[in-house]
Amino acid sequence: MSGISTAKTGRFIGETGASIKSIVKIAMTGRGSLGKRRRNYIEMPGNNKQLFILGNGPSLRQNIENDLSFLQSHDSLAVNFAANAPEFGLIRPKFYLLADPHFFRNSSDPNVERLIGNLNNIGWEMTLFVPLSAKIQRGVFSSPMLKVATFPFVAVEGWKWLENMAFNRAMGMPRPRNVLIPSIMVGAWLGYQEIYLLGADHSWLKTLDVTEDNRVVSVQPHFYKEDEREEKRIRTDYVGRRLHEVLESMQIAFRSYHRIRQWADRQCIKIYNATPGSMIDAFERKAIN
Numbered sequence: 078m079s080g081i082s083t084a085k086t087g088r089f090i091g092e093t094g095a096s097i098k099s100i101v102k103i104a105m106t107g108r109g110s111l112g113k114r115r116r117n118y119i120e121m122p123g124n125n126k127q128l129f130i131l132g133n134g135p136s137l138r139q140n141i142e143n144d145l146s147f148l149q150s151h152d153s154l155a156v157n158f159a160a161n162a163p164e165f166g167l168i169r170p171k172f173y174l175l176a177d178p179h180f181f182r183n184s185s186d187p188n189v190e191r192l193i194g195n196l197n198n199i200g201w202e203m204t205l206f207v208p209l210s211a212k213i214q215r216g217v218f219s220s221p222m223l224k225v226a227t228f229p230f231v232a233v234e235g236w237k238w239l240e241n242m243a244f245n246r247a248m249g250m251p252r253p254r255n256v257l258i259p260s261i262m263v264g265a266w267l268g269y270q271e272i273y274l275l276g277a278d279h280s281w282l283k284t285l286d287v288t289e290d291n292r293v294v295s296v297q298p299h300f301y302k303e304d305e306r307e308e309k310r311i312r313t314d315y316v317g318r319r320l321h322e323v324l325e326s327m328q329i330a331f332r333s334y335h336r337i338r339q340w341a342d343r344q345c346i347k348i349y350n351a352t353p354g355s356m357i358d359a360f361e362r363k364a365i366n
Contacts, residue, residue: 096235103231103248106210110226111247111266128269129153129351129365130260130277131170136352137276141168144365154264156256158188160195169199174206174263176230176256181211193217206263228263244340251337254330261337265346273365277352281327285320293320334359 129151131137140148141164154172157180159165173196175181180189196205197220205223208230218225233240233249243249250262257277264272286294338359341348349363 092235094235096239099231099233099235099239099243099249103229103233103243106229106231111206111228111263126268126270127151127273128172128264128267128271129273129275130257130264131155131159131168132257132274132276132278132352133157133159134276134278134280134352134355136278136354139353140275140365147365152269154260156260158192160192161188165195166200169201170203172204172206172263172267174228174256174260175211176208176253176259178211181207196220196223199223206259208259228259228266230259240336241340241343245344251333251340252329254326254333258330258333258337261348265341265344270345271347271349273349273351273363274355274357274360275351275365277350277355277357279330279356280354282356285323287320293318293323295323331357331359 129148131140131148131153133156145167148168152172153168153170154174155165155168155170156174157177159170160173179186180192196203197218199220199222202222203224205218205225206228207225209227210230211227229247229249230253231243231249232252233243234252240249240251244251244262247262247266250259253259257274261272261274281295284295288294334357338348348360350357350360351363351365353364
């Protein structure tokens with residue numbers, strides 16, 4: 078019994094510490110433009126209650142080749158460097174989301190410069206979501222077709238009631254290890270009742286390797302071909318990282334998906350994984366056709 082009591086006490090102390098840290102982060106970050114509109118967010122999508130989130134995994138190539146007209150007729154959200162792909166102008170997503178600090182700290186990166194240029198040259202109305210805390214000049218995005226909105230890129234952990242309250246009010250999310258996590262939460266906050274994940278292969282374990290000099294290597298393929306500069310940057314990101322650190326990072330992402338699933342079920346929001354061969358095990362599988 079003493080062992081059980083000790084475990085419960087330790088868990089309570091851990092949750093309390095995480096909760097206090099989360100409250101401080103929420104207070105310091107704020108709620109962003111999404112949080113301010115939270116009360117009437119259900120009206121935002123109109124009659125279309127389905128959102129298709131386009132991850133950049135290699136399987137999205139199949140969707141572009143086989144389901145392009147379908148994607149063009151439904152609301153979609155693209156992420157990261159998707160705007161640099163030739164097919165971006167064909168899909169014409171309604172939303173776009175950037176989360177990685179690299180986009181806001183490295184304006185000298187030619188790929189980031191090209192991304193900003195492509196976003197400024199869109200020929201349709203689109204909303205770009207960036208973290209509320211992102212250090213970026215709004216003037217960088219000059220297109221009258223592009224509306225910039227913010228979201229709270231804040232990890233909220235601790236007491237379950239605190240987590241649910243933060244998620245409900247668009248004040249935070251499960252630990253946002255990658256761009257797909259805030260994309261799902263933003264889609265839910267916008268009021269979509271069905272969210273489909275495409276290009277969410279998450280085949281990280283298959284691309285992971287350790288060289289003979291103990292360097293961790295992982296180059297994750299996308300539906301488009303990376304140029305040499307971006308491949309070099311990705312490889313550089315892993316310099317000095319140990320295997321257990323990389324695996325722990327992956328574990329955090331997969332755990333966050335299960336937390337999203339718990340919350341979404343309470344909100345009667347359906348999240349479907351429509352990516353063939355995806356390693357995400359939190360969401361029900363469902364093909365888009």
